[in-house]
Amino acid sequence: KKERGLTASYIAEVLKKNEAKLQVELGILRDNNLIECDVSPTGRIRRAKITSQGASSFAEATKIVNKETVRDTLNEIRDRLSTLEGAFEELQRNPSEENKKSFMEKLDTFQSVANGIAPIVKAGIELFK
Structure with missing residues (x-):
């Protein structure tokens, strides 16, 4: 079975969120160096990975x-x-x-x-x- 990974569309599907809104939210996290993103040639975020700074920020917030x-x-x-x-x-x-x-x-x-x-x-x- 192939793993789907954390694509923006998968996250939107699981969280039942609008994918365009999720893309904006991920962009904000990326701009604050909390995640790293693979971006498609069209500018859509394909995959997101939490940075070490993001991990510590999320841990602090939760x-x-x-x-x-x-x-x-x-x-x-x-x-x-x-x-x-x-x-x-x-x-x-x-x-x-x-x-x-x-x-x-x-x-x-x-x-x-x-x-x-x-x-x-x-x-x-x-x-x-």
Whole structure:
């Protein structure tokens, strides 16, 4: 029996998704270096393989969430937000290039932490019911 592999059409069939929409989603993952893709001459994604960066990102996104991890994440967000607020206040007092750069770095850090909050909030709501 020949294995079909993880082609975009196979994934769309199994997940009962629109193949064109799936192609766009795979393209986003590819652009973020989370997967490598074999692309046909027409530009369609034929096969996708998870990169090591993708594997660690997916593992992080799907890790087990419990009351401790929810509490830890909320504390980290509070700390990052406090740091961001301090950088913003400093930027308002002194809008130098150095302070602008510092604020943007802290904003990037806060945003990366905040991006992971949606699944934690959902799991947290379930845990604390």
